[in-house]
Amino acid sequence: MEKHEHEIARQVGMRHPKPVRLREVREGEGLPEPDHQLLQRVAREAGAALSPTVLPERRRKMASKSDVQHSGVSSIEDLASPLDGCNRECVMKIDPQILKALLPIIHPLACTWVEKRFAETVATGRRLETRELEIALEVRVRHPECVRLSPVKTLPEPDNQLLQWAAREAELITPKTWGLTFFYGVVMLPGSVSNCAHLAHELHHVAQYESLGSIDLFLKVYLAQIAHFGYDQCPFEVDAAKASAPFDANQAGG
Numbered sequence: 001m002e003k004h005e006h007e008i009a010r011q012v013g014m015r016h017p018k019p020v021r022l023r024e025v026r027e028g029e030g031l032p033e034p035d036h037q038l039l040q041r042v043a044r045e046a047g048a049a050l051s052p053t054v055l056p057e058r059r060r061k062m063a064s065k066s067d068v069q070h071s072g073v074s075s076i077e078d079l080a081s082p083l084d085g086c087n088r089e090c091v092m093k094i095d096p097q098i099l100k101a102l103l104p105i106i107h108p109l110a111c112t113w114v115e116k117r118f119a120e121t122v123a124t125g126r127r128l129e130t131r132e133l134e135i136a137l138e139v140r141v142r143h144p145e146c147v148r149l150s151p152v153k154t155l156p157e158p159d160n161q162l163l164q165w166a167a168r169e170a171e172l173i174t175p176k177t178w179g180l181t182f183f184y185g186v187v188m189l190p191g192s193v194s195n196c197a198h199l200a201h202e203l204h205h206v207a208q209y210e211s212l213g214s215i216d217l218f219l220k221v222y223l224a225q226i227a228h229f230g231y232d233q234c235p236f237e238v239d240a241a242k243a244s245a246p247f248d249a250n251q252a253g254g
């Protein structure tokens with residue numbers, strides 16, 4: 001590194017700038033990326049989503065003041081560009097291949113989280129009322145008497161960062177989500193409890209849990225479906241949408 005680069009290195013807190021070797025990437029060559037396709041995708045997508053800012057703003061400002069001029073590398077911003085790429089707004093959705101590869105890790109985390117929410121909702125929620133029981137039967141819930149409904153102001157999100165990230169990236173939990181179903185425990189935003197179509201949708205998920213018999217198995221199938229088809233097209237969601245559609249019509253008709 002040249003003298004001014006040594007100064008920059010010290011300014012950004014590097015203790016031993018001497019051993020650093022700087023290689024300028026030739027035009028069209030591109031920055032090195034992992035050969036393994038999956039690792040490459042994880043580096044691109046998960047890395048970008050998990051670390052939206054890499055350089056602290058303070059250092060960026062300090063560094064950009066230096067007017068570094070030499071061939072190919074015109075400023076400190078260029079020197080920092082491999083990291084800076086992560087500073088863009090991270091709206092990228094997870095690659096299904098990554099989700100598939102992460103399933104063995106995500107599945108047990110999801111089970112633990114759903115089991116906890118199930119226990120909590122069943123303990124605190126209320127029983128279904130007459131009309132709600134009818135809806136449950138119509139969307140094929142076998143034991144509607146077991147369902148507990150809990151209206152909540154904000155929907156719960158996983159504490160575990162990886163699970164939370166995956167749930168958001170896979171669009172399982174978005175700002176538009178109105179309810180979540182944890183086997184017989186259904187949590188819904190207050191406005192959605194009185195919406196028959198929304199309730200029917202969640203209750204159909206209860207029926208799906210029932211047909212598979214356990215949280216573990218439901219999540220195995222559901223998460224695999226999402227990894228394969230995406231949230232909107234996953235068969236469990238498509239079925240829930242179909243089951244609740246007649247209630248949407250009822251709703252529109254008053």
Ligand SMILES: [Zn+2]
Binds near residue numbers: 237240
């Ligand atoms: Zn759903």
